[in-house]
Amino acid sequence: MSQPSTSYQDTASSFGGVALAQYLSELAAKVPAPGGGAVAALHAAQGAALVAMVARYTTRAKDAEHRPVVDRLIDAADAARERALALADADAAAFTAVGNAYKLPKTTEAETAARTAAITVALIEAARVPAAVVDEADEVLSLAAELLPIGNPNVVTDIGAAADAARAAATSSQLNIEINVASLPAEHGDRFAPTLLRIDEICARADALHADVLHVVRG
Template structure:
């Protein structure tokens, strides 16, 4: 996360409470947050919602044998949606904290040391949030993959859309992790190496599921 501009926006309300029009207006405005981190979390939330929707359409009489699995997928997807929405708020809060840390005084050596420690702590949290989004995207993608062979074929394209949303959540989070890690001491940034490697695997799985959906449509 590069140093924010001097104008910072406190998040007035949860992303779950604002209208879509207001969210997009804020996203387009010249203010530090919301930004790409919130977008990534909302990609994950949308992917989870799509999985839950397809699962709910897979509760016909003919789906009775799969009902225990379907019910579990619905429960898990709904929970992932709520967690992802919370992470959108957490990202905005983390970005605001980074901005506040950069504004701390640095007139003396003591102030400079305090400011540096605050910046590093804020950057670390700002990297942890997108890393958590990657976890959510990974889980939602796993649910979508499990649902694909048993899901209602009339809404199979929404499984592909969920896969694409998960891919976007993971790869967008990658950008936000990378920029924060670049400003951290190496020993602090190294802890994010595993999640950064996992993003490539998530993207490959999402691409494979997308291809499977396309194949099912083309027969």
């Protein structure tokens, strides 16, 4: 993770409260945050939102037998969307904290030790947030896969789009985990190994679900 020069709090509001055009403008600006980590979290949020949308379209009279499952999927997808949205803010805050830690003084041994400890804490948090995004991507995929057999076929492509968004969330998060872990002592970085190992499996599931949706579309 490179060292930011401008605080995210100085450049943007919470992702839950900004217009899309403003967010994209901030993303395109020469400021360190928001960046790829926030984008990954928003991929997960969009995937969750698509699952919820398809589920809400699966509340017709003909879907009555599936209504308990559909209602559960709606609640779960809405919750995943909110968690992912919060992670977008958390990622930007974590990025800023890393930069602030690197700016701490190191003119004395005590200052150097305090700076090193602060950097480690900040890097752990900067890796924890994208690891949590991977969890949300996993959840979105599970919900999408459960919805596909019963979802309204008129919006089935949105299930595939949800899978693709979840995949992007996971692979983008992988990059952010890896770069922070690379700067951590092994005893701290190793805790993220299980998450990194899951990402290939998540990608395979996303690709399979995309293929399943494509098969439905093509008949």
